[in-house]
Amino acid sequence: xxxxxxxxxxVICKSGTSxxxxxxxxxxxxxxxxxxxQFPKQSLMLMATSNEGSKATYEQGVEKDKFLINxxxxxxxxxxxxxxxxxxxxxxxxxxxxxWGVAKNIQYFGAGTRLSVL
Amino acid sequence: AQSVTQLDSHVSVSxxxxxxxxxxxxxxxxxxxxxxxxxxxxxxxxxxxxxxxATLVKGINGFEAEFKKSETxxxxxxxxxxxxxxxxxxxxxxxxxxxxxxYFGTGTSLTVIP
Numbered sequence: 449x450x451x452x453x454x455x456x457x458x459v460i461c462k463s464g465t466s467x468x469x470x471x472x473x474x475x476x477x478x479x480x481x482x483x484x485x486q487f488p489k490q491s492l493m494l495m496a497t498s499n500e501g502s503k504a505t506y507e508q509g510v511e512k513d514k515f516l517i518n519x520x521x522x523x524x525x526x527x528x529x530x531x532x533x534x535x536x537x538x539x540x541x542x543x544x545x546x547x548w549g550v551a552k553n554i555q556y557f558g559a560g561t562r563l564s565v566l
Numbered sequence: 567a568q569s570v571t572q573l574d575s576h577v578s579v580s581x582x583x584x585x586x587x588x589x590x591x592x593x594x595x596x597x598x599x600x601x602x603x604x605x606x607x608x609x610x611x612x613x614x615x616x617x618x619x620a621t622l623v624k625g626i627n628g629f630e631a632e633f634k635k636s637e638t639x640x641x642x643x644x645x646x647x648x649x650x651x652x653x654x655x656x657x658x659x660x661x662x663x664x665x666x667x668x669y670f671g672t673g674t675s676l677t678v679i680p
Contacts, residue, residue, distance in 0.1 A: 557602070
């Protein structure tokens, strides 16, 4: 089946530093990737939608200058949390959408990245 | 717009007994419906999906769900719970009129008692 790899799985950083999270589709081309944030015991909140080669579309309330998204190829999207602060600590999950055949419109999820900002 | 209501935030069953996780949806367009499972500190795994074909959908690990348009429901069932089924389950709706964006329910935590 389709596999999405997310790296790193866990990162601890100091307040004020930037952290980059990678999301790769390993065996399919993903024209669209999504970034979600999940707070403990809560559902997933869509942060932004990323289309290959174009600027990401951010959801209302998500700071585009804080959460930089790049989707330079059909298999890779990155989320950079800039000048991270403790309130940015969370579980970040990416997903990728396969646009071909019967798998169209299914999102395949990465294993998530737990970010802890000290 | 689309929305999903998962009626139970927590369900507890004994091992070997049936599982029922309830989901109601709202959609102004023909929806696609999904169930995903999330184990602790893991990403989401697709259990099954409904996309306007057969109303009874069979998924992985013995799970199935039935799409009932008249009741706007998409409940997830399994005849016999296994310890490994303990996890968080999310019902998801999407539709073309909103760019196939996923709308998640708030999740149901399933506990399986040995």
